[in-house]
Every structure is written in structure tokens, then in C-alpha cells.
Amino acid sequence: MSLISLPNRIGRxxxxxxxxxxxxxxxxxxxxxxxxxxxxxxxxxVSEPILSLIHPQAERIAVGKRCGRHSMSQEEINRLLVAKAASGDRSVVRLKGGDPLMFGRGGEEMQALREAGIDYxxxxGVTAATACASYGAIPLTHRTxxxxxxFVTGHGMGGEPIADWHRLALSHHTLVIYMGVARAGSIAAGLMAGGLSAETPVAIVSRASQPQQQVVTGRLAGLEQLAKDPRVQTPAALIVGEVVSLHHSLDWFSADLLGSEVVQQQFG
Incomplete structure (x- = not known):
């Protein structure tokens, strides 16, 4: 028996x-x-290395959403998903970055499938917060x-700004903000208005776990400028809290990549 054994699921x-x-x-x-x-x-x-794992004869449909770029609406994606699942006995995968139920609209797609009478x-999957923390060497919690x-998203439904950042200005706490790069200035202003120190350490981790990963760090007062750093590319998450101060002493991923580059130069 092979390691991966999947049951035959029709219309699932x-x-x-x-x-x-x-x-x-x-x-x-x-x-x-x-x-x-x-x-x-x-x-x-979804990264190209993962997309390359799709069977070459499978029908591959890009339905992704990117900030500032034209894409399918969620309603269109729901309809397409239902149509593909209802068209026969083909197996359908809805492949989503991170975890489907963490700011991934997976719940809305589940509702659409349930309303259509389709099993799912x-x-x-590993969500952005834990990936950015682990590969950025920033513990999300720490006893001291x-x-x-x-975990919070950087904007409301439809992209509208969030006005109650002051409620999230908690001491001895870590805040991870998904999709917050574009609103870094208002996020920082709201957190400082809520009492969080302007000197609170912050980090932006982009493309976590990938060779292109970048971690930029600074202070809350400079978060807006930090978000404009050309090294910051999507997907990225903001981490706010004293735990960010541990990044430089605990970093393992950047050193690992540097070591790999040195080995390639010496033996390539």
C-alpha cells in the first residue's frame, strides 16, 4: 500500500x-x-513550487485575489466552484494560500457548497502568522x-479601513496583522492612540518560508515608512510586540540561506 491512499469521492x-x-x-x-x-x-x-505538484492533465484555474489587481469576486469563485463540482464525477480541489479558514474566505465557500448540496x-494548512513567526524567528508568545x-486582518469587508485599532493596543501581547501593509500608517496611529508605545518593536515578514523571504524590523512609530521598504513584497504579515526584539538574536532562516549560498559558490 502506498503512503497516500485516498478514497474515491464522487462530486466532492x-x-x-x-x-x-x-x-x-x-x-x-x-x-x-x-x-x-x-x-x-x-x-x-499559492507558490509556483506547489502549483507544479498539480497533475499535468488536471484542469488548472487561477481564481486568486491580489490587492489592487483585477480578480474574480468571491461570488464568482463560489459559482465556479459549485459548477465544477456539479459537472460530473471529477475530484475538485480548491487550493488556498495559508489556511483556508484563517482570513481565507473558506467559510463562505463551504456555505456555497452546502447550499448547492455538494459534499466537501x-x-x-500552515497559516501566515505561524509561518512568519517560525521562519522570522519571532516567538508569538514568550513567558516574559x-x-x-x-490575529486580525488589516482591513474590513470590501477593503474599508478599520477604526478600532486602539482596542488592540494590549501590553504583554503580540498582534499579527494579515493584509495590513497598505494601511500600516493608520494601523500604527490607531495602536499608539490606544496607548501602545511608539517604541514598540514591529516586524514585517514577507514571503515566509520561501527563498525570497525578507524580514524588516523597526518601531511602531516608523511602521508606515517600514512598509514602503522595497524588500517588502506580498504576501506579508505585520507583527507588533516586544517579541519582535528577539528576531535578530534568534534568526535561523536567513543564516541557513546564506550558508547554502556559500556552499553553492564553493562547490557549484
Whole structure:
């Protein structure tokens, strides 16, 4: 028996988390479903190494959403997903960056499938917060620095700004902000208005776990300028809290990449 054994599911959809980009972070179940799918509807932020795992004969449809770029509406994606799942006995995978149920609109797609009478399953993936923390060497919690962590999106439904950042200005706490780069200035202003020190350490981790990963750090008062750093590319997450101060002493990923480059130069 092979390592990956999948049951025959007719008319079933798998909503699969692709994680932050490194194929090695896929679950075994996610990998099996991707490789066996007849149809894959994937987000724009799913990395190319992961997309290359899709069966070459599978129908591959890009439905992803990127900030500031034209893309399908969520309603259009829901209709397409239902149509593909209802068209026959083909297996359908909805491949989403990170985790499907963490700011990934997976719940809305589940509702659409349920209303259409289509069975589905959900396969979790490594979400951006934990990927950015692990690969950015920033512990989300730490007994002497942070007793809790909050995950929040940087904008409201339809892209409108969020006005209550002051409620999230908590001491001894870590704040991870998804999709917040474009609103870094208003986020910083709101947190400082809520009492968070202008000197609070902040980091922006982009393309976590991928060779192009970048980590830029600074202080809350300079978050808006930090977000304009040309090294910051999407996908990226903002991390706010004293735990960010540990990044430089704990960093392992950048050193690992540097070591790999040195080895390639010496032995390539």
C-alpha cells in the first residue's frame, strides 16, 4: 500500500490549505489531493513550487485575489466552484494560500457548497502568522514578553479601513496583522492612540518560508515608512510586540540561506 491512499469521492470538493509557500510544509493529505485532483481552482498567492505538484492533465484555474489587481469576486469563485463540482464525477480541489479558514474566505465557500448540496472536506494548512513567526524567528508568545496573541486582518469587508485599532493596543501581547501593509500608517496611529508605545518593536515578514523571504524590523512609530521598504513584497504579515526584539538574536532562516549560498559558490 502506498503512503497516500485516498478514497474515491464522487462530486466532492476538498478545500485545501497550501501553507506559506514551501512545498515541504504541505500536509501529506494536501499533497495527495493536489496530485490526484481532476480540477484545481487556486489562489494567486499559492507558490509556483506547489502549483507544479498539480497533475499535468488536471484542469488548472487561477481564481486568486491580489490587492489592487483585477480578480474574480468571491461570488464568482463560489459559482465556479459549485459548477465544477456539479459537472460530473471529477475530484475538485480548491487550493488556498495559508489556511483556508484563517482570513481565507473558506467559510463562505463551504456555505456555497452546502447550499448547492455538494459534499466537501477541509484540509488545514500552515497559516501566515505561524509561518512568519517560525521562519522570522519571532516567538508569538514568550513567558516574559507576551502572554497572548491576536490575529486580525488589516482591513474590513470590501477593503474599508478599520477604526478600532486602539482596542488592540494590549501590553504583554503580540498582534499579527494579515493584509495590513497598505494601511500600516493608520494601523500604527490607531495602536499608539490606544496607548501602545511608539517604541514598540514591529516586524514585517514577507514571503515566509520561501527563498525570497525578507524580514524588516523597526518601531511602531516608523511602521508606515517600514512598509514602503522595497524588500517588502506580498504576501506579508505585520507583527507588533516586544517579541519582535528577539528576531535578530534568534534568526535561523536567513543564516541557513546564506550558508547554502556559500556552499553553492564553493562547490557549484
Amino acid at each position: 470538493v476538498a478545500i485545501v490549505g497550501a501553507g506559506p509557500g514551501d512545498p515541504e510544509l504541505l500536509t501529506v493529505k494536501a499533497l495527495g489531493l493536489i496530485q490526484c485532483a481532476d480540477v484545481v481552482l487556486h489562489d494567486a498567492l 472536506e477541509v484540509v488545514p 514578553l507576551s502572554r497572548g496573541v491576536t
